[in-house]
Amino acid sequence: MICGVDEAGKGPVLGPMVTAGVLVSDQSELSTLGIKDSKQLTPKKRESLFEEITSSWRTYAVIKTPAEIDSREGTMNQFTASCHAEVVRNLAGDFVYLDACDVNAKRFGDTVLHLSGFSGNIISEHKADAAYPVVGAASIVAKVTRDRCIAEQKAEFGEIGSGYPSDSLTIAFLKKYIGEHGEPPSCARRSWQTVDDIIGELSQKNLTDFI
Numbered sequence: 001m002i003c004g005v006d007e008a009g010k011g012p013v014l015g016p017m018v019t020a021g022v023l024v025s026d027q028s029e030l031s032t033l034g035i036k037d038s039k040q041l042t043p044k045k046r047e048s049l050f051e052e053i054t055s056s057w058r059t060y061a062v063i064k065t066p067a068e069i070d071s072r073e074g075t076m077n078q079f080t081a082s083c084h085a086e087v088v089r090n091l092a093g094d095f096v097y098l099d100a101c102d103v104n105a106k107r108f109g110d111t112v113l114h115l116s117g118f119s120g121n122i123i124s125e126h127k128a129d130a131a132y133p134v135v136g137a138a139s140i141v142a143k144v145t146r147d148r149c150i151a152e153q154k155a156e157f158g159e160i161g162s163g164y165p166s167d168s169l170t171i172a173f174l175k176k177y178i179g180e181h182g183e184p185p186s187c188a189r190r191s192w193q194t195v196d197d198i199i200g201e202l203s204q205k206n207l208t209d210f211i
Helices: 027-033 043-056 066-070 076-091 105-116 133-157 168-181 193-210
Strands: 002-008 017-024 058-064 095-099 121-125
Touching (some): 002 076, 043 133, 058 076, 095 105, 105 121
Antiparallel strands (some): 002 017
């Protein structure tokens, strides 16, 4: 059995990180689906493929909330490796492909191997989601699961954008929320520099207004 693992949402300042895995007996099973890296697909196509993948093959997803990300021990790469390891343990394939998020792909694979207690073969590569259909399938499961979480947060908080620091809608939401409530929303990663910068900017503005 072959397992592919990928994550979505490692870098955003808002929302969870989702790590997902897909287990197949042969990657050729996925060839008719036209699976690619999830970022190259439209949301509608991702949703369609998600339904087909989750109904046809065994999948597993780990969702880590902003609070869990903030309270992690170690670096974000180590934390991500621990999530990959959890997926590997639960799907228990004989051969595993990982989309490495560390600059050193082998180090990432070795870390996952150690944390998972896996005794089979692990291939850890950058852009594995584009190279291996089973990782591309995992990428789709992770991305759609995270997108659904973001949709729930938009229903609660209103327009929050994509959640990435480069998104002007996300920054505008954070500035407005923190300005009104004096603290970040529960959907934000408090440990991110983006949040610290906004709090510092608003504090300076309030001090200037007072003076």
